[in-house]
Amino acid sequence: MPLINSIFSWMMIKRTNEINLFKNYPVEAQQETLQKLLRKAKATEWGKKHDYKSINTIDEYKRRVPLQYYDDIKPYVIRLRHGEQNLLWNQEIKWFAKSSGTTNDKSKFIPVSKDALENCHFRGAKDVLTINSNHYPDTKIFKGKGLTIGGSHHINNFSNESYYGDLSAILIENAPFWTEFIRTPSQSIALMDEWEEKLDKMAHETINENVTSIAGVPSWTLVLIKKILSIAGTSNLLDVWPNLELFMHGGISFVPYRKQYQKIIPSSNMHYFETYNASEGFFGIQDDPNSSSMLLMLDYGIFYEFIPLENIHEESPKTLGINEIELNKNYAIVISTNSGLWRYIIGDTVKFTSKYPFKFLITGRIKHFINAFGEELIIDNAENALKIACDRTDAMINEYTAAPVYMSENQKGCHQWLFEFDKNPNNLEHFIDLLDNSLKSVNSDYEAKRYKDLSLTSPQIVCLKKGVFHEWLRQKGKLGGQHKIPRLANNRIYVDELLKINEEL
Numbered sequence: 270m271p272l273i274n275s276i277f278s279w280m281m282i283k284r285t286n287e288i289n290l291f292k293n294y295p296v297e298a299q300q301e302t303l304q305k306l307l308r309k310a311k312a313t314e315w316g317k318k319h320d321y322k323s324i325n326t327i328d329e330y331k332r333r334v335p336l337q338y339y340d341d342i343k344p345y346v347i348r349l350r351h352g353e354q355n356l357l358w359n360q361e362i363k364w365f366a367k368s369s370g371t372t373n374d375k376s377k378f379i380p381v382s383k384d385a386l387e388n389c390h391f392r393g394a395k396d397v398l399t400i401n402s403n404h405y406p407d408t409k410i411f412k413g414k415g416l417t418i419g420g421s422h423h424i425n426n427f428s429n430e431s432y433y434g435d436l437s438a439i440l441i442e443n444a445p446f447w448t449e450f451i452r453t454p455s456q457s458i459a460l461m462d463e464w465e466e467k468l469d470k471m472a473h474e475t476i477n478e479n480v481t482s483i484a485g486v487p488s489w490t491l492v493l494i495k496k497i498l499s500i501a502g503t504s505n506l507l508d509v510w511p512n513l514e515l516f517m518h519g520g521i522s523f524v525p526y527r528k529q530y531q532k533i534i535p536s537s538n539m540h541y542f543e544t545y546n547a548s549e550g551f552f553g554i555q556d557d558p559n560s561s562s563m564l565l566m567l568d569y570g571i572f573y574e575f576i577p578l579e580n581i582h583e584e585s586p587k588t589l590g591i592n593e594i595e596l597n598k599n600y601a602i603v604i605s606t607n608s609g610l611w612r613y614i615i616g617d618t619v620k621f622t623s624k625y626p627f628k629f630l631i632t633g634r635i636k637h638f639i640n641a642f643g644e645e646l647i648i649d650n651a652e653n654a655l656k657i658a659c660d661r662t663d664a665m666i667n668e669y670t671a672a673p674v675y676m677s678e679n680q681k682g683c684h685q686w687l688f689e690f691d692k693n694p695n696n697l698e699h700f701i702d703l704l705d706n707s708l709k710s711v712n713s714d715y716e717a718k719r720y721k722d723l724s725l726t727s728p729q730i731v732c733l734k735k736g737v738f739h740e741w742l743r744q745k746g747k748l749g750g751q752h753k754i755p756r757l758a759n760n761r762i763y764v765d766e767l768l769k770i771n772e773e774l
Contacts, residue, residue: 281399288396291567292626296592303327303572306605309384314356315345315611331574331588336603337613339377346378352430357609358382364443365433366548378433379548384607386443389569390436393551394484396566397517397542400556405514405540410481413512414453417441418485418493419460420749434460435749436548453478464748472496480510486520488668489749491529492739498533506534519544521753522631524652525666528659529691545631549615550606553629562628565591570607575600578618581635588612596621599632599647618647637757641673642682642725644715646708648756654707661703662694668738668754672764674729681722685729687767689738701730733771740770 291298307330311321319333335341342357349362356362360382368377381390402408420435427433434442441459449456454474461467476497483490494506501509513534523543530541545553545563550571553563565573574588578599588603599618605611616636619629633648640646651671659666667689676682686704694700705727709716718725741763742748755763 280395281402284396284399285403287568288399288564292564295565295567295625295627296590298567299572299591300327302568302570303330303605306570306572306607309359309607310357310609312355313359313609315609319611327590331612334612336585336588337611339613342610342613346380349380350378350431350433351428357611358384358607360384362609363431364439365427365431366436366439367433368548377548379436380608380610381436381439381548382608384570385550386440388607389551389571390440390546391444392569393544393546393554393566394440394517397544397554400554401515401540401542404558408514409512410515411451413479413481414451415482415484416453416475416478416480417459418483418490436546453480467749468493468496472500476500476509478510479512481512482515482517483513484517486753487518487523487526487530488521488754490516490518491526491667494533504533507536514538514540516541517544518542519546522648522652524656525659525669528665532665547615547617549604549610549613550608552602552604556628560622560628562622562630565627565629567591567627572605574603574605574612575619576603576614578635591627594621594624594627596624599649601635620649633757637755639671639673639684639757639759641675641759642718644712644718644725646684646712646715646757650708650712650715651757653711654704657707658694658700658703662696662700663692664690664694664700665692667691667735670755670758670763670767671728672758672761674761676724681726682724683726683729685731685764687731687733687764689733689735693732697730697732701728704728704730731768731771733767734774737767737771737774740774741767744770 307316307321307324310316316322324330324333345356346365349356350365354361357380362380362382364381365378366381368379398410401410417437419437419441438460441456454471458467458470458474461470471493497509498504498506503509507513516530516539518541523541540558542558543555543561543563544551551566551569552571553565555561556564573591575594576586576588578601580586581601589600594600597620599620602615602617602619604613604615606613616634618632618635620632621627621629630649638645638647655666655669658664669686669688671684671686674683674685705719709719738754742752742754758764
């Protein structure tokens, strides 16, 4: 054990120095990243098409290569999935992360290269442990096992040439053999497809392990924890895992879940670090436990550009480099990666809270918003307002979504919010007022539309029965780790489906 700890210590010191290097020289790090990407891809079909070997500057790269959405690269992805190679990247591509998009039912298949696995996704996971250990040098995290809450799909064979699955399943399948000794549950259970059976097996297998860390999506992790607490007959997770000290979470906002975790893990020695790890790449890590901002990781083989959100729907919007961004302004992320995604718009939006080092918050999705009345309500607004409403009414939210109620001949418009509370507000009317007023304070467009109820009236709140969101996901075939509840929608498809289920339960 002393030898292992010495090896870990040496690796962490080395990695900390590398992180500090790109924090101090971010622009240079990004320039170097782009040049490496172009060199590796210059002989691919895409690289030849855009003459990568003659590109010497970032501006030249932007002029030469158009911005891409998934539909633009889909023909290449189809060919890759059928076994063609050297199309977008110079390595064999046989793994594809199936992305469970929340705006429609169409799946995306994101290519995942060996470079992306080793230099991006796995490096990101190790960096979280490095950052945690730097903040808490007395950590005993390496003396126990890490619980991984993965996706609910098997790795599936496609045309005998390639495989697809949730990103978490791909990471588990490709992890070094020795991780099986420090991770729980076993791979056979972690990769099970049927979520409800898998949940039961995960609970029974992990309950007797010495779990010191957890990694997963907050909502699905909470489902597993509640199952384990029920089996153990306790309300305190530390009765089951007394050495638990770290939760690495991502995928959705932790804000609605924080109180629930603090309730079932009542310890000041429990630490929470948010990560931003998507199918397309590992982008950010919370590097300060006292701030929710995440550090933009600049040496994972990803080159970043940013589109001001107000320009996203232009035909050819101008993109900015990290040295050109402004603080507290919403941007759509554009990435070029070591899996062969080139100037790819992933659909997420962020705002920067710091420069040198560059730190950011996820603010939502390009397509996840409510703008039925010109209010331009984004997820960041909703999360901030809900935190205030929950804190002041002692409420805890399991899940929620919201959509517009459209104007009619006899009715003004409003927003309808559907909540599944873990703990109901002590005063629902006060909760509604707090939500409404908080939204006004963080969104001037919402405030203007709410002025004297001229075009938008007070929010409608519907308290759903327990299990409605779970049943909605089950009916959609989306039970499991990486599937998410759509938080905001500019139409009523989701809320009407949920209200129907609520009536039937």
